[in-house]
Amino acid sequence: MGETPAAAPTTAATMQAFPEPGTSALDPAKAKTLQDVVDKVVASPDSPSGSRGATAAVVTDRWIWSGAAGTDIRGTALRPETSMAAADITKTFDAAEVMLLVKAGKVDLDKPISTYLQHKLTANNATVRQHLSMTSGVPDFGNDDYRELDKAVTAAPGRHWTREQTLSYHTAKVGAPGSDSGYSNASYELLGLLIEKVTGQPLAGVFRRDLAAPAGLRHAAFQDGEKPEPPAAVDNNESCGEPDGYLPCRAFASALAAGHGLAADAPTVARWGYQLYGGRVLPAELVSEMTKCDGHYGLGTELFADALGIGTSYGHYGDNPDHTSLLVVVPAKKVSVALMIADSRRDVGKMMQELTKALQPLLN
Template sequence: MGRCRPSRGRRVRRAGVPAGVALLLAALCAGTGPAAVREDFDPATVQKLDAAITDIMKQTGMPGLDIGLWMPGRGVYEKSFGIADKRTGTPMKSDLYSRIGSVTKTFTVTGVLQLVDQGKVGLDDPISRYVSGVPGGNSITLRQLAQMRSGLFDYTTDKAWLAGLRADPHRTYTPRRLVDVAFRHPPNFRPGAKWQYSNTNTVLLGMLVEKVSGQSLADYLREHVFAPLKLDDTSLPGDGALPDPHAHGYTDFTPEGTVADATNWNPSWAWAAGGIVSDLDDLHSWAPALADGRLLTRTTQAERLRTLPVGAIPGASYGLGILDFNGWLGHNGELPGYETIAAQLPAEKATLVVLINSDIDHRGKNLSSMIGNAVTSIVTPGHLWPAPVSTEAEAE
C-alpha cells in the first residue's frame, strides 16, 4: 500500500548519543552540525529508538534516513542516520529534499476537496463530467476515485508499460498517456464493490483539478495548499531535477534488478499520484494539517475521514486520499529511490515522519514500514504502524 513505485511483478538537529549505542551509531548515524536542539524523550526511550533504527539499517543495508517523532508531553526525536550519497559519503541531514511518492495523494485529494468546499464539484459527481474517455465513467464518482474503490485498472501494473519505464526512466509522460494505458484494460470490478489501490484514480483527480481550476496541478497546489501552510520546500516539479540539497535515492527497479541511482529519474509517470518533492520540516507541518483538516470545512473533513477497511492489513482503513493505520492518519509513499511516511496520531497529538533514500525491499519487506512498525512498537504500542508483509513469494 502507498506505492507509487511501479509493481515489481528542516533543519539539522542532533543531540548526544546514549553510551550503549555510541559505537554502533558511529558507523551508521551522521552528525548534522554543531547546533543542537533538545531531545527530550527520556534516555531509555531514545536508546531503544536508536538501537531499533540502527539494527534495521544493518539488516537491510539501507543507505540513510531522516526521522522525526514529535509527541507533546513526551518529547522530540529527530535524527538523521547514514549517508545521502554513496559516491561521496555525504551524510544524511534533515534539511535535504526527498521524493515523497504516494504521500502526494494526500495533497492532490486535498485540492479536490477544496473544490468541493467551493461548490465547483461534488463528491458524488461522475468523473465523466470532467474527464472524457473513462470506461464506465458515468458510474464512477469522485468519492470512489479518492477512496480507491473505482475498479479502474492501475496503469503501473501494465507489463508492457513497466518494461518501457524500466528501459528508460527519464522519459516524460503526460497524464492522458498514463490513463490511456489503464483504459486499455477492462475495469477490475464494479465501482464501489471493494477497495483496490490504483494510481489511475489519483491521476484522474489531478486532471479534474486542472480542468475545474484552470491551473496546472503544480500551480494549484502551490497556491492553495502549500502556500497557506508555508510549505516553502514542497513542490510538484515538471521534470526529473531535484532541488539542492537533496538525498540521492537508490533502487533496484532496473531491467536486470541491479542497484541504480534514481535521483534524477523523471517522476512524471507518477504526477498527481506520487510526484511531489518535500522535506522533513514541511512534512512535520503537513501531517497534522492533513489530519485536522485546517484547509477544509468541517463537513468535508468529516467526509474525508469516513474510512472503510482495506481488508488486506489488520487495523488499516482508507478514506478520501488518507490512510488510517491503527489511529495514525496520513499516508506512506514509495517510488524508485525513496520511501516516506507522514502521519499524525490525533489520540496523542503525535506526528511521525520518515524519509528513506532507498526503496529496495529487505526479503520482500518494505523499508519504511519496518521503521514505522519498530518506532511505534516502542512509543505507541497501542497504535502500531502495521508490520510489513513479505512479498518475496509473489516476487519469485
C-alpha cells in the same frame, strides 16, 4: 505497497482543529531517545526493519524535532532537511485539493467523475468519491502496463509526460463503479486531470497555491512542475540513468505525478500531516469526511489501528525506488510523525512502531 501498521476497521474521525504547530525544539536530552531509534535503523541496514539511511520528524502543538542517520544509495550523508521521493503521500494533496473544490461548490463528490472529465476510464460513471476511496472499479495499471511504461522511460528519462500519455498505457479491465479497485494509481492520475480541468491550472501550481503555501511547506516540490531543492537523496534507478535533479528522474516523476510526484524532507511531511489532519488547511468537517471508510482507506487517507501503541492514527505510506516513507497523525495526541528511509521494500511500519514507542512518553 509495502508493510504498514495494521488497518483500522470502519472509522470516522470526529475532528477538532489543532492549535498552531509548536516552534520550540525538543529538549536535547529527550530528543536523544528519538535519535537513538533512527540510529538503530541504520545500524542494521540489511534487516527488514533497517535501512542504509533514515530521516524522521515530529510536529506537536508544543514542540518539534527532526533527525537523520546514514546515507543515500550513493553514499551521501543524510540530513534532516534532505528531500526524498515521498511518492504516494502525494495522494493526500490530491484529496485535500478535491475537498477544497467541493467546499467551493466546483466539484460534487457524489457525481460521476465524467461530469468533469471525459476519458475512456471514466466511462463506467464511477463518482469522484469512489475514485478517491479506491472503489471506482478502475484498477491499477497491470504488470505489463508498468513494463511498457518502464521501457518508454528508459528510452527517454528526461522526457516530460502528460497524464493523458501515462493513462494511455492502462489496459487493465475496468469493473463496475463501487467495486473494490485495489490500490489504484490510475484513479489518482484521473483525479489529477480533474483538478487541472476544473481549476484551469497545472497541478503543481494548484498544490503550491492552495495547499503548500497556506500550510507553510517550504521544502516540498511537486514534480515535475517543480524540481527538488538541494539537499536531495539520489536514487539509483537503472531506467533513469544519471541523476537529473528529479526523484528518481523527470520521466518517472511526471509520468505518475498526480499520485507520486511529491519530493520533500521529513520535517515538511510531518508539518503537512499536522496542518492537514489537524483541520488547519481544510475545515474540520471535510477532514472528517476524508477519514471515513469501510476498511483501511478513506479519501486519499490510510487509517491505522492502534498497532503503533499511540492511539488511532491515519496518514499515508509512500514507496518509490530507493525511498520509502510513512506519515502518521494521531489526533488524540495532536502529533504528526514522518519517517523516510533511503531504501525500498523495507518494513517501515515496524520502524515507525519503534519511533512512536519512544515518542509516547514525551507527549504526556
